Amino acid sequence: MDGAASGGAVDRVGLTLLYKRLRNICDEMAFAMMRTAYSPIFSEGLDFSTLVLDRNGRLVATAGINPAMLGASLYAATWIIREVGQENFSLGDVFVHNDPYRGGSHMPEHMLVTPVYHDGELAAYVGNIAHLAEIGGMAPGSFAATATDVFQEGLRLPPTKLFDRGEPVRDVWRIMLTNHRTPDNTWGDIHAMLGSLRVGERRLADMLSERGVDGLNEAFEQIIDYAEAYMREEIRRLPDGIYTGEDCMEDDGISDRPYWIRSRIIVDGDELIFDYSRSDAQAVGPINAPYVVTLSASLNGLLYVLARDVPVNAGIVRPVRVVAPAGTITCVKLPGPCVGGQTEFQPRVMELVVGQILSQILPERASAASGNTSLNFLFGGVDPRNGEYYAHYHFEGMGWGGRAESDGNSAQIVPHANCRNTPVEIFETKWPWVHENYRLNDDSAGAGRHRGGLGIERILEVAGDVITVSALCERMKRSPWGIFGGSEGSRTNLEVSPAGSGDYRTFQEAFGLVSPSKFTNIRLHRGDRVRITSPSGGGYGDPLERDPYAVARDVELGFVGRSSARAHYGVVIDAKGDLDEEATTELRGRLADGVE
């Protein structure tokens, strides 16, 4: 028992202990899922979230796994309960849901939610959200970069009973397994999610035995109120005003034009409004965001800058309003496609909020742009080694932007997602690919007082007769921006080389595509190679202010070339590889005067 007496208000220490315990429940649910899932996107990628919700479906605690799912975590369960009707839940029920028009982020991410009872009384819910690697649709891996409606993106499920009073609803299972290309993975991954729910139920049962239904929900309310008060206090410290910024999605895979996201943040006392109403109309292709994705992006940007230690629950959204009119790129309307909104739009908006808007108020907490694409690379086919159909959704690491206190991280997944990429060993064990190369993309980061992180280069060779690939990414046309005098990072590149040829061309050049970064169902053959170059982060601050010894260290490690050290940082490295302090001081003086 933590903190206070059963059924009463909990003191601050008790509240902290209680919240930590709830977080531990979420972590334990996450580990259960990670250890038992079939797909690498679960077990390696950690593309999921776990949730404890109060008896009204409001989020009380979540594991710190995937912040990209925050919006759905805040709203989807509440909406499921409201749509289904709380009176229609029973012990042993499990609902599944992936509808992006009803609180889902995009269709591959499925939410499971189950009620928790204590002595016959509804006490709480536990839930999880996880990305299934294959849910049907026009492209293996269910990331149809050229989809023009949601029906091409896979099987859409409104809130649907997967278990009814503990018994599987077999018709629903059969519909799902029939429409997914890799039903064994779906079966295994959903059972991993179910196991995670069981862990959450058991742990909550212990807490309910200690506190009772009302006592625990009163404590939940206190935790939510605390998060609200914390957010209000942080917002209240900001100067009132209207701050604006904009960035764009490069194209939608259907036409060669950018789609602009225009944001203004209105700080108004202890409340804050994100207003996206001046953004472009929704795109034809799948770069649109459901409302909860725009909400996630806004909150994640705000939390990154403002309140990194706040308990993440329903309280954080109370002082925040997000205006994302339906029919714009920030709130897709049926039947607009939206699978890329979660992976490409969300990081773009989060970094717009952090690096271009809130940096005006809190420069010391801002960062330059990361590579800012999940660099989704999808593939599928029949594995010649066992004759089985396979499909995989791979996201790639890239460089993060430099920030006030440090350089950007290298080879890391987009900042809003916290996920991990697919290890080489998994690639080569599970699917017919062989790696020729996988390394940091040296000398590519945006220069700055704190430089950007490095992207990667990966070269894959097809080891089967044929493999179908698709991609949905960004930053091939516009570089990640630097801030406060930092330089741009480098761009994404996706190239292909036919078997026996050493020449690489972009997929766009090789196959006559509309977009270089968004394509679907390209068939590659044995010996063909794919070269993935992920973007590097932008720099933070004037490169001439960077510690010259840090530059020399970068040169020694190969992160920065000698000529770049000289040209961008004004740092001279002598023939032995040591810093030439005198020459550096002289060169920096000339560069600062604009005479070099």
Next chain:
Amino acid sequence: MAWNDLAKLWHDTTVDYCDVCGNLLIARFWGFVSAATGESKRCCDERCERLYYRLREIDGNAQAVPGGISGDQAEAKPR
């Protein structure tokens, strides 16, 4: 201004959005008539009605400056 049911037949799987914030409307909505335009609005709750008027007020009285703080609201509070 009042709460209204958003009744749907069981086989109607369409969704509705708040006219003010864009969020999903489920089961019921808060309806009001804009005093400024005379348009009927369907929104999440009373907070959205207040948000609607607050945004109109801001757009009428404040000029957003790209990269800066607007007009007389620029007084910074100490952190």
